Amino acid sequence: MSKPHLTTTAGFSIQHLQFMDHHGELTQALPSTINHETLIKLYEAMALTRLFDKKAINLQRTGQLGTYPSCHGQEAIGAAVGHAMQASDVFFPYYRDHATFLLRGTPMSDILSYWGGDERGSANMENRASEDFPICVPIADQCLHAAGAAFAFQYRNQARAAVVTIGEGGTSEGDFYEAINLAGAWKLPLVLVINNNQWAISTPISEQTACKTIAQKAIAAGIEGVQVDGNDVIAVHHVMQHALEKARSGKGPTLIEALTYRICDHTTADDARRYIPQDEYHAAFEFEPLKRLRRYLEKNNLWSEEKEKNMLTQHAATLDTIVTKFLERPKAQITDMFDYLYAELPKQFHFQRRELEAEYG
Amino acid sequence: MANITLVEAVNQALAYEMAHDENVIVFGQDIAKNGGVFRTTVGLLEKFGPKRVLDTPLAESMIAGITIGMAAQKLKPVAEFQFMGFIYPAVDHILNQASRLRNRTRGRLSCPAVFRAPYGGGIHAPEHHSESTESLFAHIPGLRVVIPSSPARAYGLLLAAIRNPDPVLFLEPKRIYRWVKQEVPDDGRALPLDKCFILREGRDITLITWGAMIKETLEAAEQLEQHGISAEIIDVATIKPIDFDTILQSVEKTGRCLIIHEAARHCGVGAEIAATIAEHGLMFLHAPIKRVTGYDTIMPYYKMEKYYLPSSAKIIATAKQLMEFA
Numbered sequence: 001m002s003k004p005h006l007t008t009t010a011g012f013s014i015q016h017l018q019f020m021d022h023h024g025e026l027t028q029a030l031p032s033t034i035n036h037e038t039l040i041k042l043y044e045a046m047a048l049t050r051l052f053d054k055k056a057i058n059l060q061r062t063g064q065l066g067t068y069p070s071c072h073g074q075e076a077i078g079a080a081v082g083h084a085m086q087a088s089d090v091f092f093p094y095y096r097d098h099a100t101f102l103l104r105g106t107p108m109s110d111i112l113s114y115w116g117g118d119e120r121g122s123a124n125m126e127n128r129a130s131e132d133f134p135i136c137v138p139i140a141d142q143c144l145h146a147a148g149a150a151f152a153f154q155y156r157n158q159a160r161a162a163v164v165t166i167g168e169g170g171t172s173e174g175d176f177y178e179a180i181n182l183a184g185a186w187k188l189p190l191v192l193v194i195n196n197n198q199w200a201i202s203t204p205i206s207e208q209t210a211c212k213t214i215a216q217k218a219i220a221a222g223i224e225g226v227q228v229d230g231n232d233v234i235a236v237h238h239v240m241q242h243a244l245e246k247a248r249s250g251k252g253p254t255l256i257e258a259l260t261y262r263i264c265d266h267t268t269a270d271d272a273r274r275y276i277p278q279d280e281y282h283a284a285f286e287f288e289p290l291k292r293l294r295r296y297l298e299k300n301n302l303w304s305e306e307k308e309k310n311m312l313t314q315h316a317a318t319l320d321t322i323v324t325k326f327l328e329r330p331k332a333q334i335t336d337m338f339d340y341l342y343a344e345l346p347k348q349f350h351f352q353r354r355e356l357e358a359e360y361g
Numbered sequence: 362m363a364n365i366t367l368v369e370a371v372n373q374a375l376a377y378e379m380a381h382d383e384n385v386i387v388f389g390q391d392i393a394k395n396g397g398v399f400r401t402t403v404g405l406l407e408k409f410g411p412k413r414v415l416d417t418p419l420a421e422s423m424i425a426g427i428t429i430g431m432a433a434q435k436l437k438p439v440a441e442f443q444f445m446g447f448i449y450p451a452v453d454h455i456l457n458q459a460s461r462l463r464n465r466t467r468g469r470l471s472c473p474a475v476f477r478a479p480y481g482g483g484i485h486a487p488e489h490h491s492e493s494t495e496s497l498f499a500h501i502p503g504l505r506v507v508i509p510s511s512p513a514r515a516y517g518l519l520l521a522a523i524r525n526p527d528p529v530l531f532l533e534p535k536r537i538y539r540w541v542k543q544e545v546p547d548d549g550r551a552l553p554l555d556k557c558f559i560l561r562e563g564r565d566i567t568l569i570t571w572g573a574m575i576k577e578t579l580e581a582a583e584q585l586e587q588h589g590i591s592a593e594i595i596d597v598a599t600i601k602p603i604d605f606d607t608i609l610q611s612v613e614k615t616g617r618c619l620i621i622h623e624a625a626r627h628c629g630v631g632a633e634i635a636a637t638i639a640e641h642g643l644m645f646l647h648a649p650i651k652r653v654t655g656y657d658t659i660m661p662y663y664k665m666e667k668y669y670l671p672s673s674a675k676i677i678a679t680a681k682q683l684m685e686f687a
Contacts, residue, residue, distance in 0.1 A: 119464065120467060122466060123468075124466070128469050133433070141454060143426070144427050145427075145430040146430060147423075147427050148426065148429055148433075149433065151427060152430070152436050153434075155413075155436070174422060174450070175422055175453075178420040178426070179426070182427065185418055340467050341463065341503050342463070343471065346505075347606075348601075
């Protein structure tokens with residue numbers, strides 16, 4: 001005879017994970033999931049991302065790009081996520097994931113096209129086989145799209161993971177909770193990465209939630225939640241590896257809170273000086289991820305002033321190519337707005353398409 | 362071949378397509394073990410198993426959101442919302458995501474999904490269970506909106522909706538879920554998603570309607586016939602895109618047009634039909650275009666719902682008025 005369960009007790013705790021502090025010193029032994037070669041690769045990717053970011057802001061300031069969201073100071077998260085993922089995993093980004101795009105092979109010129117108001121920027125015309133989603137602007141929607149794809153992998157017994165990113169502000173959204181709840185209930189191969197940069201435009205984390213960590217939100221959904229130092233690329237990478245392998249082997253979802261700080265405006269349309277305490281803001285630069293990784297690499301004789309110089313020269317050339325490709329991209333067809341809306345444009349709307357052509361064609 | 366109701370036709374279409382395409386996944390609240398609150402999905406769990414027929418947690422935005430991720434992975438998700446009154450948390454995903462995915466990826470990703478929901482009044486249901494808000498969805502570019510009004514059309518249109526490469530909102534008029542029985546061959550034949558159905562041919566006036574209002578409109582047409590008025594009835598069926606060719610041809614023939622819908626009048630789908638007839642068929646008309654619709658009020662609780670829903674008497678009276686124009 002089955003009896004009703006009327007009492008439940010449970011206890012929980014949240015772990016904070018760090019391997020490398022802001023001096024570039026290891027706080028525990030380097031994990032076996034990462035080697036020096038990978039760390040150099042990650043450093044180069046993070047450096048390119050930062051330069052891309054500066055370039056994009058300059059393009060916006062000179063009227064050549066629309067509103068653009070910087071990821072300054074948050075490059076470790078994007079790079080670790082991008083590097084840890086396999087090609088067959090599928091990515092569901094928000095809008096501060098430039099480093100991940102770079103490592104997923106998304107053309108960086110596409111990111112500029114996207115913020116430059118061109119749908120081809122979210123289309124990935126160069127890799128039509130890519131299953132990665134474009135940037136999701138309505139906050140937290142992407143969590144559910146990722147859960148849906150994760151269901152498809154589970155249904156087809158594929159060893160693949162869906163990876164979704166979101167800011168800490170986004171974890172106040174219902175869709176975030178609905179996604180983690182379903183991921184738990186259905187044991188989906190889903191990895192949620194929260195970029196906790198502590199600011200949702202002007203709203204600080206203290207006004208966003210009474211939770212001490214974002215990772216603890218996983219507890220309510222019955223899934224694993226981990227907090228990592230989001231400025232420590234080793235920690236983010238390590239936890240990503242763990243979460244991805246777990247997902248791919250059918251052991252369910254993981255929520256990763258990567259704690260960092262937004263040492264930039266929300267977007268180019270924002271002025272963070274209006275609301276971020278300036279002492280806190282300036283102090284955060286000491287903890288940013290590139291500086292500490294370079295310190296670590298130099299201390300271990302893996303990097304030098306000369307290597308830095310060579311890398312910067314190479315990156316500058318790469319960026320020139322990206323920007324030229326973006327600026328010289330031929331204009332799209334006006335009628336594309338009709339031609340990609342449906343698999344086949346319903347007859348009812350042919351008249352409107354002709355109307356558009358008659359005026360501008 | 363058995364005589365079946367609209368509910369059973371929905372079930373028959375789902376079962377047919379699931380048997381022929383293993384990418385079809387059916388899910389929603391209480392749809393698996395319980396077979397859905399209207400029993401549209403009854404027996405599917407037993408036939409196709411828990412991997413393809415799933416009860417979801419209780420969260421409508423989630424139901425729509427996962428549909429998009431599944432569809433982009435080339436599954437054919439058929440999501441059920443228990444009542445249309447609860448679909449609104451999902452509108453963000455339907456409007457901002459499902460209907461835009463093809464365009465914003467220039468066809469790299471797409472969303473071949475079906476969102477099903479019972480809609481409309483007249484079954485003495487509680488608050489929020491009786492609205493007809495199809496026009497909210499008909500306004501969304503990239504989305505198709507389909508409303509069947511008979512068992513055969515429910516079967517053929519639902520098959521078409523599932524096979525369609527883009528998202529479809531499939532609204533089921535629950536007042537006529539069990540109104541008539543019809544022989545519906547289970548032959549897997551889909552109906553077009555851009556064609557009206559002429560339910561009755563006539564000379565004098567075109568009655569344009571859809572969903573459960575088919576019932577009152579058919580009754581009205583029979584009585585009008587006794588008064589010597591020959592009414593043609595068009596079931597619009599595909600609310601978006603609308604088959605205006607058929608509508609305009611009919612209006613050209615009859616010269617009179619009455620649009621009947623259960624939804625509120627202001628910006629209802631009837632307004633779009635009236636505007637299009639005015640733009641392209643004004644010279645056919647002997648009389649003004651008229652609408653008999655629900656009022657621009659909140660759908661009353663069920664004790665008063667019959668005063669809100671358009672009656673056959675009102676359809677007859679309005680049609681007679683239109684016949685007075687020479």
